[in-house]
Amino acid sequence: MNILSIQSWVAYGHVGNASAVFPLQRLGAEVWAVNTVQFSNHTGYGSWRGQVFGAELVRDLVEGIADRGALPRCDAVLSGYMGDAAIGEAILDAAARVKAANPRALYCCDPVIGDVGRGVFVRPGIPDFMRDRAVPAADIITPNQFELEWMTGQPVATLAEARAAVDRLRATMAPGGPRCVLVTSLKVAETPDDQIEMLATGDDGTYRIRTPMLPISVNGAGDAIAALFLFHQLRSGSAAAALAAAASSTYGLLRRTSEAASREILTVAAQEEFVTPSRVFVAERC
Numbered sequence: 001m002n003i004l005s006i007q008s009w010v011a012y013g014h015v016g017n018a019s020a021v022f023p024l025q026r027l028g029a030e031v032w033a034v035n036t037v038q039f040s041n042h043t044g045y046g047s048w049r050g051q052v053f054g055a056e057l058v059r060d061l062v063e064g065i066a067d068r069g070a071l072p073r074c075d076a077v078l079s080g081y082m083g084d085a086a087i088g089e090a091i092l093d094a095a096a097r098v099k100a101a102n103p104r105a106l107y108c109c110d111p112v113i114g115d116v117g118r119g120v121f122v123r124p125g126i127p128d129f130m131r132d133r134a135v136p137a138a139d140i141i142t143p144n145q146f147e148l149e150w151m152t153g154q155p156v157a158t159l160a161e162a163r164a165a166v167d168r169l170r171a172t173m174a175p176g177g178p179r180c181v182l183v184t185s186l187k188v189a190e191t192p193d194d195q196i197e198m199l200a201t202g203d204d205g206t207y208r209i210r211t212p213m214l215p216i217s218v219n220g221a222g223d224a225i226a227a228l229f230l231f232h233q234l235r236s237g238s239a240a241a242a243l244a245a246a247a248s249s250t251y252g253l254l255r256r257t258s259e260a261a262s263r264e265i266l267t268v269a270a271q272e273e274f275v276t277p278s279r280v281f282v283a284e285r286c
């Protein structure tokens with residue numbers, strides 16, 4: 001399995017490609033990582049050093065991979081945080097080139113816009129770009145609850161509202177693909193206070209999964225779960241199986257992170273959780 005992952009890079013800690021690449025490699029995937037930024041650390045610290053790369057560098061690196069004749073062997077393109085719309089257009093062009101070279105390839109977009117409590121935290125233009133340009137090109141999307149509400153303009157306070165919003169979003173996704181949606185960090189009326197949910201919809205139906213809420217707030221988990229969900233969707237073709245595997249691995253990763261009181265997710269120390277989760281959660285059809 002070969003995945004072209006176009007995301008951020010940080011030297012210290014784990015977000016973007018620094019959160020997504022290693023779990024995919026540990027699961028046996030080859031990852032062609034194209035970095036859109038190189039920062040010292042993630043922006044949640046409030047200060048960082050480094051630079052945002054231009055869209056031309058993204059295009060140049062993808063051209064270089066194409067020069068190797070590799071695009072027909074690419075099984076998926078994965079994207080996350082986007083610094084500006086020009087980078088976004090370069091990512092969509094890369095996804096289109098890959099799908100032209102391999103019609104079975106999938107584009108997985110984590111539509112990073114914001115989060116509950118933080119609001120929108122990307123540059124102006126990115127939220128509209130995600131809704132109007134990226135989602136219509138995507139086969140798999142992994143919005144959190146805030147991003148689902150923002151992109152659909154619908155409240156997501158109950159499971160029924162979440163499902164209606166997902167259906168609305170699916171109708172705008174790439175025609176002919178699986179139109180698979182993973183909603184992360186879901187807390188609806190039915191969610192017990194000590195738990196957190198995810199909802200996954202694909203060709204095989206809609207499934208939910210609940211895991212215990214951990215006393216942490218970390219960055220990078222969204223990037224990790226998008227990568228894990230993509231890998232397992234590619235391997236199984238089942239949203240239910242991908243949801244269960246991604247949720248189990250992510251819970252194990254975050255449980256270890258919480259126990260260590262680490263501000264950075266323990267991507268390396270908890271690597272066994274990616275292949276053999278210490279606690280397995282089962283997705284239930286809903």
Ligand SMILES: Nc1ncnc2c1ncn2[C@@H]1O[C@H](COP(=O)(O)OP(=O)(O)O)[C@@H](O)[C@H]1O
Pocket residue numbers: 115142143144183184185186196197198211212213214215216217218219220221222223225247250251254
């Ligand atoms: N405090 C937590 N306790 C348990 N699981 C968590 C916690 N925070 C995140 N997760 C898990 O990680 C997934 C992705 O989390 P998050 O970083 O909130 O995603 P996003 O970046 O898309 O908002 C969630 O769907 C959940 O499964």
Ligand SMILES: Cc1ncc(COP(=O)(O)O)c(C=O)c1O
Pocket residue numbers: 008009015016037039041042043044080081112218219220221222223224
């Ligand atoms: C550079 C960069 N990329 C990606 C992310 C996404 O992190 P998360 O998975 O928490 O949404 C962050 C979050 O701070 C970041 O600073």
Ligand SMILES: [Mg+2]
Pocket residue numbers: 110112142143144222223
């Ligand atoms: Mg996210």
